Amino acid sequence: FIIFLLFYIAILAGNLLIIISITCNQLIEQPMYFFLRLLSLSDISYTSTVTPKLLIDLLAEKKTISYNGCMTQLFTMHFFGGIEIFILAGMAYDRYVAICKPLHYTVIMSRRTCGVITTACCIAAFLHSFGQFMLAIFLPYCGPNEIDHYFCDVYPLLKLACTDITVTGHLVLANSGSVGLVTFVVLLISYAVILYTLKSYSRENRRKALSTCSSHITVVVLFFAPLIFVYFRPATTLPEDKVFALFYTIFGPMLNPLIYTLRNTEMKNAMKKLWSQIMGRKGSKLKDIPASHHRAC
Numbered sequence: 001f002i003i004f005l006l007f008y009i010a011i012l013a014g015n016l017l018i019i020i021s022i023t024c025n026q027l028i029e030q031p032m033y034f035f036l037r038l039l040s041l042s043d044i045s046y047t048s049t050v051t052p053k054l055l056i057d058l059l060a061e062k063k064t065i066s067y068n069g070c071m072t073q074l075f076t077m078h079f080f081g082g083i084e085i086f087i088l089a090g091m092a093y094d095r096y097v098a099i100c101k102p103l104h105y106t107v108i109m110s111r112r113t114c115g116v117i118t119t120a121c122c123i124a125a126f127l128h129s130f131g132q133f134m135l136a137i138f139l140p141y142c143g144p145n146e147i148d149h150y151f152c153d154v155y156p157l158l159k160l161a162c163t164d165i166t167v168t169g170h171l172v173l174a175n176s177g178s179v180g181l182v183t184f185v186v187l188l189i190s191y192a193v194i195l196y197t198l199k200s201y202s203r204e205n206r207r208k209a210l211s212t213c214s215s216h217i218t219v220v221v222l223f224f225a226p227l228i229f230v231y232f233r234p235a236t237t238l239p240e241d242k243v244f245a246l247f248y249t250i251f252g253p254m255l256n257p258l259i260y261t262l263r264n265t266e267m268k269n270a271m272k273k274l275w276s277q278i279m280g281r282k283g284s285k286l287k288d289i290p291a292s293h294h295r296a297c
Contacts, residue, residue, distance in 0.1 A: 001055060001058040001059055004051065004054060004055055004058065004250070005055055007051070007250055007251075007254055008047070008051045008052070008055065008250075010254050011043065011044065011047050011051070011250070011253045011254045012044060014254065014256070014257030014258065015040035015041070015043050015044050015253065015256070015257055016040075016044070017257065017271065018036065018037065018040040018257050018260065018261070018267070019037050019040050019041060021267065021270040021271045022036065022037045022267075022270065023037065024270075025270040025273055027267075027270055031094050031109040031113075031114050032091070032094055032095070032098070033267075034114050035087055035090055035091045035094060035114070035117075036091070036260060038083075038087055038118060039084065039087050039088070039091070039256065040256070040257070042080050042083045042084045042087060043084065043252075043253035043256055044253070045076075045080040045083075046077070046080035046081050046083075046084055046249070046253060047249060047250060047253045049073055049076040049077045049080060049151075050073070050077060050150070050151045050249045050250075051249070051250060053065065053073065053150075053151065054150050054151070057150065065152065069152075070152035070157075071133065071136065071137055071152070073151055073152045074132065074133060074136055074152045074153065074154065074157070075129050075130070075132070075133045076129075077151065077152075077153070077249075078125075078128060078129035078132045078133070078176075079125050079126060079128075079129035080125070081125075081248070082121075082124065082125030082126075082128040082129055082179065083121055083122060083125040084223070085125075085179060085180065085183050085223075085227075086120070086121035086124050086125060086183070087118075087121050088183070088187065088216070088219065088220055088223065089121075089183050089186060089187060090117045090118075090121060091216055092186075092187050092190045092191065092216065092220075093117070093190065094109055095190075095194060095213055095216060096190050096193065096194055097109055098209075099194050099197055099198065099209050099213075100193065100194065100197045128175060128176075128179055131171075131175045132154050132172065132175060132176065135154065135168055135171055135172055135175075136154055136157050139157065139158070139160075139161040139163065139165075139168065140161060140162055140163055141157075141160045141161060141162070142160075142162040144160060145160065147159070147160065148237055148239070148242075149237070149241065149242055149245070150242060150245075151245075151249070153245075154172050154176070154235075155172070155230075155231075155235055155236070155237045155241070156237050158172070158235050159237060165235060168235070169234060169235025170235075172231075172235055173231070173232070173233070173234065173235065176231040176232075177228075177231045177232040177233075180224060180227045180228050180231055180232060181228055181232050183224075184220070184224045184228060187220055187224075191213065191217060194209075194213060198210070215259050215260050218259050219252070219255075219256055219259055219260075222247065222248075222251070222252050222255065223247075223248050223252045225247075226244035226245070226247040226248055227248050229244050230244050230245060
């Protein structure tokens, strides 16, 4: 319980720090940081659909979840997880335009384009989540009511259905599997094009471009590798699924702030500036205290 509580606090603190730093330092005007702020927001929302219930279950002697709670968790997890998947694709497109079409970057990646990409991500995530939800909610459940997982997901729920799940299993694979795999392939192709374009750059410019892309590639691999293992296969559950699920529900959202800040000079400068502003306000408040109070202190 203590370990996962610390993980959850780290997720909230790290991602909130990124959101506040980007917002307070006008970095949000840049498309890359506009998407990074949205990614941090989806990380908080995504992990909050799973981790609080996991923490409660680690303390509870009897681990239960209601039917309505289970279906709500299923829908919200896939919705926020879908947003994260599509936002990562949007960030890859932003890097592609910045590196492959730098002269047209400000025109292509306008505020309107960022808004359209964000709206498309939310709509696509809703359609994906709604599809999973509809497949699960109409299944007849009977017999054992225990799932071998720490959150409600489609594959563990299929094991409780007292009907033939062959067609449903194929539909789940076509939904979740295709979303994860197709997006991952698109990301790989985009970065292959980016790396090919970087061959014509000078060594210094190539180093700067790779420093911004490497963080995104790390996040993509960390998120998609376990996701594809879990969802891109026939409708079966394995004991290892719970371990792999930890990577994209807890470890990924926890490491994202570190990955994006440790190698990003602008983010580190924004955080330093935010910290300086906070300390400056505290100092100004202290100066406003009357002299008698200073002596008392």
